Each structure stands twice: as structure tokens, then as C-alpha cells.
Amino acid sequence: IAADVVVVCVGRRANTEDLGLEVLGVKTNKQGLLDVGADLKITPNVAAIGDITTGPALAHKASTQGHIAAEILSGHSASYAPMAIPAVIFSDPEIAMTGLTAEQATEQGLRVSTAMFPMAASGRARTMNESAGLSQLVHTDSGVIVGAQLVGPHVSEFIAEITLAIEMGATLEDLAATIHPHPTVSETLVESALVGLGKPIHVVAKRPRAK
Known part of the structure; x- marks a missing residue:
């Protein structure tokens, strides 16, 4: 693989040693992190x-927690219990994911399938000459969307749509019935949903193998 720069990521370590947590009687877990519940409190x-x-x-997780913590500590009703948190790698092409992978869903005892639509079949991606990548949905046998993995141009801008779908318990049919502007890369989500429903329009449907 030819590259100009190689970035090696070795992870991060929690910086909780000098916060005075022992004064509060609070202990960290084995990773040095704090386990918090929906109220985010470590003391009253x-x-x-x-x-x-x-x-x-992730920064967006932290800012969301900050908003909720401020509400709770001010005496208002609020809780932190996200069903999915999106993550993005701002590479070229971009990579975005939210919810569960098929492997994670299976480990949780869910029966799932994946529905994939290639960026090469996206009119918008092709006009930008950025047709590398795909949109993939992870869904249960009943069609409930539980995750997504996207690779391609501007996928960071619409991964939140699938995060909302997961939070709302949306199905492939819900997504397929949602009209998206054309031509946009976000249309690949609809196309993926149609693949999952067995009704693809811009890719060839896989025929069942003869037994």
C-alpha cells in the first residue's frame, strides 16, 4: 500500500489519578474510568x-453528557441512555458507524442480517468521482434497524439519520418510505433498505441458488 504518512494509534489512558476522587469515596474501574448510570452522578x-x-x-458524547448533567444537577428531569452513539473517521473516503455490527448483534442474541448498497451505484457519488465505499445496514429478522456502517463521501453528515432510526426503533420499511433529496449520497440509505426488503432498484437482486 503506497502512502505518504502512516498514523499509529495506541489508544488513550484515563487521567483520573489526581482528581481527588478518594476524598469523595469514589473508585474507578480497572481501566481507571468512572462507571456512571443514566443520571451520570458519582455522588449525590x-x-x-x-x-x-x-x-x-468522543467529543459529541461528552457534550451531550454535559448538557444532561447540567439539567440533572439543576434539579430538572433528564437522563443519559443512548441506544447508539455515532463514530466517524475523517479519512478519504470517510468512514462512519453507529449502533451494532452484525457480529455484536449476534453476540447479544439477536438474529440479524446486513443490507449493503455500493457507492459505485450512487449517481451523486459517481458525479463527484468518489464512488469507493458502501452503505450497510444491520437489521433484525423483523426489519428493525440496529446498526449501520458507511464508507464514502460525506457519510459523516448523515450517519446521525441512522442513529435517530435506532433510537426510534425504525424499520427498513420506515427508511425506504422516507423520501430523500436527489441526487445525494444519503439516498444510499434508502437503497440499502430496499436491498434488505428484497426490492432493490439500482442494483441487481441476488437470486436464490437452485437446490
């Missing part, structure tokens, strides 16, 4: 947010 009057809590170390 102290909440923890961001990279020192368990879960993905």
Missing part, C-alpha cells in the same frame, strides 16, 4: 462526563 452532588466515563471517548 457530583456528576462525571466525557472521557473519564466508560464508553467511547
Whole structure:
């Protein structure tokens, strides 16, 4: 593989040693992180947010937790219980994911399938000369969307659509029935849903093998 730069990521370590947690009687887990519940509290009057809590170390997770913690500590009703948190790699092409992979869903005891639509069949991607990639949905046997993995141009801009679908318990039929603007790369989500429903339009349907 030819490349100009190789980036090696070795992860991050929690910086919780000098926060005075022992004064509060709070202990970290084996990774040095704080386990928090839906109220984000580690004591009745102290909440923890961001990279020192368990879960993905992402800025949008931290800011959401911050908003919710402020509401809770101010005496308002709020809770932190996301069903999915999107993650993006701003590479070329972009990579975005949310919810469960097929492997993770299977490990949780779900019966799932994947529905994939190639970026090469997207009119918008082709006009931008960026047809590398795909849109893939992970769905249960009943069609409920539980995850997505996207690779291609601008996928960071619409991965939140699938995150919302997961939060709302949306199905392949819900997504397929949602009119998307044309021509856009986001249409690949509809196309993937149609593949999952066995009604693809812009790719050839796989025929069952003869027994």
C-alpha cells in the first residue's frame, strides 16, 4: 500500500489519578474510568462526563453528557441512555458507524442480517468521482434497524439519520418510505433498505441458488 504518512494509534489512558476522587469515596474501574448510570452522578452532588466515563471517548458524547448533567444537577428531569452513539473517521473516503455490527448483534442474541448498497451505484457519488465505499445496514429478522456502517463521501453528515432510526426503533420499511433529496449520497440509505426488503432498484437482486 503506497502512502505518504502512516498514523499509529495506541489508544488513550484515563487521567483520573489526581482528581481527588478518594476524598469523595469514589473508585474507578480497572481501566481507571468512572462507571456512571443514566443520571451520570458519582455522588449525590457530583456528576462525571466525557472521557473519564466508560464508553467511547468522543467529543459529541461528552457534550451531550454535559448538557444532561447540567439539567440533572439543576434539579430538572433528564437522563443519559443512548441506544447508539455515532463514530466517524475523517479519512478519504470517510468512514462512519453507529449502533451494532452484525457480529455484536449476534453476540447479544439477536438474529440479524446486513443490507449493503455500493457507492459505485450512487449517481451523486459517481458525479463527484468518489464512488469507493458502501452503505450497510444491520437489521433484525423483523426489519428493525440496529446498526449501520458507511464508507464514502460525506457519510459523516448523515450517519446521525441512522442513529435517530435506532433510537426510534425504525424499520427498513420506515427508511425506504422516507423520501430523500436527489441526487445525494444519503439516498444510499434508502437503497440499502430496499436491498434488505428484497426490492432493490439500482442494483441487481441476488437470486436464490437452485437446490
